[in-house]
Amino acid sequence: MSEQLIGAKSEVLFHFSIKLSDGSAADSTKVHNKPAKLFMGDGSLTENFEKCLLGLKAGDEKSFELEPEDAFGQPNPDNIYYVDRSKFGAETPAQVGSIIAFTQPDGTDLPGLIREVAGDSVTVDFNHPLAGQKVTFEVEILEVNN
Structure with a gap:
């Protein structure tokens, strides 16, 4: 059985941590051991965030830095x-x-x-508390379904 890679329409189960530019953790699904579920292309994440996940598979870990526009936007x-x-x-x-x-x-x-x-x-x-900040996402892919 071939491993499933994250594609444009995949359902992805993953853990993530969000770190601020000073290195402090803003959020992590590992704290409560409740992984996040994502449907690629559903609009819940920015296009650039999704691009960082494309091609990953279960077991992969990756860290990437996002500009404010690609993470939580600029304060409005x-x-x-x-x-x-x-x-x-x-x-x-x-x-x-x-x-x-x-x-x-x-x-x-x-x-x-x-x-x-x-x-x-x-x-x-009412802006997202992380609006306007550069953040580092660390993801650990648990499961990929296409």
């Missing part, structure tokens, strides 16, 4: 909102550095990072 000023402090309560105080889930009109939660608290105005950033 439209994703920064000013929220009235009265919307925060004792359970979710407005504290700089806190990440709070805000419920969207469709019922899904969107995490926002509190950047600033000035008087009654709270600045909430």
Whole structure:
């Protein structure tokens, strides 16, 4: 049986770690031993990220660096909102550095990072926390299905 290589439509089960330019780990599936599942070409990852995975097979490990545009994008000023402090309560105080889930009109939660608290105005950033950062991905391919 020939080994299956990751192609344009593969289903891939893999572990990954994301490291920041200072070497600190931002995220890793190994912490909870819950590998990620990816369907190549479904749009959940950038084209350049997927290109880094093409041709890998189960058992392969690879590390690659991605520019912000290929990872989590650049911060979008439209994703920064000013929220009235009265919307925060004792359970979710407005504290700089806190990440709070805000419920969207469709019922899904969107995490926002509190950047600033000035008087009654709270600045909430809904950009991905890693937006604008160069990151290193380390992947370990567990399974490939074509």
